[in-house]
Amino acid sequence: MSSTSKAMRQSFGLRFASGAFLTFWCVIAAFPIAWIAIMSFKSPVDAFADSPWAVIMGPATRANGDGLSILDIVIGLVVIFFTIRWAFTKLPALVNQYASGPMLILGWLIGAAVYAVIFLLIFFGLLPLIMGPINGLLGPLGEPILGMTTQHYVAVWIENEFYRNFLNSMLVTAGVVTISLTVGTLAGYGLARSGSDFAFWLLILALIFRALPHSVLVAGYLPWFINSAEILRPIFGDLSPTLYGQPWAVIAVLVSINQPFTIWMLRSFFQNIPAELDEAARVDGCSHFQAFRRVIMPVMWPGVITTGLFSFLLGYNDFLVTSLLLDAQNQTMVPAIAGYFNRETTTTDQVEAVAAAVSITAPLFLLVMVFQRQIVSGLTAGAVKG
Amino acid sequence: MKFKTFATFVGPSVVMMILFIALPLISVFFESFKVTQPIMQQVEVETCTPGFTGQTCVTSVKTIPVIGDDGKVETVTQWQGLESYRSVLQMEKVWAAIGSGNWSDILQIDFWKALRFTMMFTLLTLPLVIGVGLLIALTVNNAAKSFKGPVIFISLLPFIITPVIGSLSIYWLFVGDGILTAMMERWTGTNISMFAQAWTIELLMYFYRVWHVAPFAFVIFYAGLQSVNMDTLESAVIDGASRLQRLRHVIIPHLMPLIVFIALIHLMDCYRVFEEIVGFRSQAHVISLQWLTYDFLVPDDAGNRAVSRASASAMLTMIGIVLLLIWPLRRTWKEHRGGAH
Numbered sequence: 044m045s046s047t048s049k050a051m052r053q054s055f056g057l058r059f060a061s062g063a064f065l066t067f068w069c070v071i072a073a074f075p076i077a078w079i080a081i082m083s084f085k086s087p088v089d090a091f092a093d094s095p096w097a098v099i100m101g102p103a104t105r106a107n108g109d110g111l112s113i114l115d116i117v118i119g120l121v122v123i124f125f126t127i128r129w130a131f132t133k134l135p136a137l138v139n140q141y142a143s144g145p146m147l148i149l150g151w152l153i154g155a156a157v158y159a160v161i162f163l164l165i166f167f168g169l170l171p172l173i174m175g176p177i178n179g180l181l182g183p184l185g186e187p188i189l190g191m192t193t194q195h196y197v198a199v200w201i202e203n204e205f206y207r208n209f210l211n212s213m214l215v216t217a218g219v220v221t222i223s224l225t226v227g228t229l230a231g232y233g234l235a236r237s238g239s240d241f242a243f244w245l246l247i248l249a250l251i252f253r254a255l256p257h258s259v260l261v262a263g264y265l266p267w268f269i270n271s272a273e274i275l276r277p278i279f280g281d282l283s284p285t286l287y288g289q290p291w292a293v294i295a296v297l298v299s300i301n302q303p304f305t306i307w308m309l310r311s312f313f314q315n316i317p318a319e320l321d322e323a324a325r326v327d328g329c330s331h332f333q334a335f336r337r338v339i340m341p342v343m344w345p346g347v348i349t350t351g352l353f354s355f356l357l358g359y360n361d362f363l364v365t366s367l368l369l370d371a372q373n374q375t376m377v378p379a380i381a382g383y384f385n386r387e388t389t390t391t392d393q394v395e396a397v398a399a400a401v402s403i404t405a406p407l408f409l410l411v412m413v414f415q416r417q418i419v420s421g422l423t424a425g426a427v428k429g
Numbered sequence: 430m431k432f433k434t435f436a437t438f439v440g441p442s443v444v445m446m447i448l449f450i451a452l453p454l455i456s457v458f459f460e461s462f463k464v465t466q467p468i469m470q471q472v473e474v475e476t477c478t479p480g481f482t483g484q485t486c487v488t489s490v491k492t493i494p495v496i497g498d499d500g501k502v503e504t505v506t507q508w509q510g511l512e513s514y515r516s517v518l519q520m521e522k523v524w525a526a527i528g529s530g531n532w533s534d535i536l537q538i539d540f541w542k543a544l545r546f547t548m549m550f551t552l553l554t555l556p557l558v559i560g561v562g563l564l565i566a567l568t569v570n571n572a573a574k575s576f577k578g579p580v581i582f583i584s585l586l587p588f589i590i591t592p593v594i595g596s597l598s599i600y601w602l603f604v605g606d607g608i609l610t611a612m613m614e615r616w617t618g619t620n621i622s623m624f625a626q627a628w629t630i631e632l633l634m635y636f637y638r639v640w641h642v643a644p645f646a647f648v649i650f651y652a653g654l655q656s657v658n659m660d661t662l663e664s665a666v667i668d669g670a671s672r673l674q675r676l677r678h679v680i681i682p683h684l685m686p687l688i689v690f691i692a693l694i695h696l697m698d699c700y701r702v703f704e705e706i707v708g709f710r711s712q713a714h715v716i717s718l719q720w721l722t723y724d725f726l727v728p729d730d731a732g733n734r735a736v737s738r739a740s741a742s743a744m745l746t747m748i749g750i751v752l753l754l755i756w757p758l759r760r761t762w763k764e765h766r767g768g769a770h
Contacts, residue, residue, distance in 0.1 A: 299450055
């Protein structure tokens with residue numbers, strides 16, 4: 044603030060109002076998500092209690108014998124503190140040790156996933172085992188004061204086999220990200236380096252395609268996908284597949300729906316890479332493809348990571364396409380949660396649905412934590428060229 | 430770059446877009462004029478029940494679908510012109526409503542109900558999103574440096590969250606025994622149910638959409654604010670411009686291209702409003718155009734999907750998109766031609 048001139052300085056009232064609004068916004072932004080996270084750890088009576096205090100402290104949950112003592116809370120906070128701290132110090136060092144170059148992204152993904160799994164095992168597996176006897180020894184200090192239970196997560200993930208939906212989601216998302224980036228980078232590079240009218244029309248067409256409601260497209264797929272075995276029989280014989288319910292068919296559909304956005308975004312990233320770079324390579328005798336592989340690929344990763352994040356979000360968040368084109372056996376997570384609506388008769392079912400919703404949100408939370416800068420740069424990259 | 434090289438680079442992407450976007454559109458166009466129905470036949474069935482002196486037999490004519498050799502119901506596809514459009518639009522009811530002066534009757538028909546909501550939703554949330562986004566951007570720009578990172582992190586959460594889950598999280602706050610409903614009931618002393626009538630649901634939907642999209646507008650405006658020319662601002666101060674005047678005459682014009690960009694993206698996305706309907710389970714009260722098509726495509730109790738009616742409603746939705754995009758596309762075309770000369 045010291046660098047701003049005296050004339051630009053703001054009155055106290057204005058700064059106070061601005062700060063107050065910002066606090067208000069942060070509360071609104073975080074409250075719904077934080078609240079369902081709290082609800083998911085309480086017994087149904089507490090989760091839908093009238094007073095907020097009862098929801099947070101969970102008296103009914105505590106009465107059931109599920110709760111945390113002061114010692115639990117202290118040790119839990121210590122574990123969380125070190126988890127976050129090591130995530131920013133030890134984890135990057137480990138990842139850098141085992142991976143380099145383009146493999147770094149894969150290294151980060153695997154590293155983050157393993158880290159998260161180890162944390163979950165220690166936090167929800169090991170800690171309760173150790174703390175149980177210790178709390179018993181401590182007497183009054185070991186009495187639970189904060190009601191908390193993981194029973195809904197156990198019910199959702201193990202009894203209702205939510206892990207199957209999770210694996211399906213991962214399969215679809217991984218497929219969407221890889222294919223859409225492979226196809227998209229090539230097209231984005233071509234479009235960025237070609238000034239022809241054809242390239243312009245292609246981009247405009249892509250813009251129109253981006254505006255299409257997805258249900259319009261699904262209405263076009265459904266009749267063909269359901270009958271594809273009979274339609275393709277003359278060509279492939281008895282091997283012809285029914286596309287309806289196939290994860291790879293859904294991947295192809297999501298990749299195509301995502302293509303317009305991907306090529307626009309990657310094109311704007313490639314335009315920021317100076318064309319002199321590949322021209323120099325061409326003068327040295329490279330073909331366009333060699334120039335792309337040897338000169339452009341090493342410098343394009345920031346743009347590709349950012350675009351990959353948005354492809355991930357599209358694949359992971361999709362409800363409409365996956366719910367209409369996949370059947371119950373290989374349903375992904377987001378449509379699967381809609382299955383809870385139909386059963387949602389008791390409050391236990393409702394809290395289980397809340398726990399499932401929180402489970403879906405947790406990976407996204409991690410994603411924002413790790414990739415905040417890339418997400419912000421991706422959002423602005425579209426606008427600058429838009 | 431030679432055209433051939435360009436084509437090899439762009440080829441895979443174009444093939445995918447043709448195969449999964451352009452061809453389905455053509456297919457939807459043709460499907461909307463056709464109908465596929467099971468072939469029905471009338472059979473005389475004699476049902477007999479044992480009686481005291483002999484059997485009592487009743488002969489009746491039943492309509493049953495023809496079963497083919499492979500054990501499946503045989504179907505026939507035929508052209509039926511605009512029949513599907515008629516059953517979606519229900520124009521005769523619309524004219525009757527206009528004729529009798531009961532305008533509100535039009536909104537009893539699904540398509541018009543959906544159209545009314547989609548349009549209102551798009552137009553009402555647009556200024557709110559831009560206003561709230563700008564306000565957050567200005568205040569974050571104003572905040573101390575150490576706050577900016579965490580605030581951006583928290584602001585990104587509503588944007589990044591799965592739309593169905595986001596609307597569900599708000600649904601659970603306001604559901605019959607949700608925490609905020611309980612709070613409002615305590616304040617007003619009346620019994621409140623937010624999901625029993627259309628207007629409260631719509632209010633929550635507007636709120637959800639602004640909550641979900643304002644962060645996107647904020648991030649873009651915030652990036653734009655970093656490049657505001659400080660010299661212009663200072664000279665405006667020297668010329669005696671008040672804070673509000675500086676905002677109106679320096680900052681907003683600087684952000685204008687970004688405002689147009691956000692408005693365009695927001696129009697496209699709002700027109701597809703869908704996830705809120707699923708999350709709020711509001712189909713009995715409030716529906717949108719995209720939800721209408723989705724509903725036709727979901728198999729009914731007998732397992733049939735109304736593909737031709739879905740195609741008709743999809744084509745009608747398309748017309749809206751074309752109308753929406755004409756203006757921005759004409760502008761881009763003019764700019765492109767202007768740039769070429």
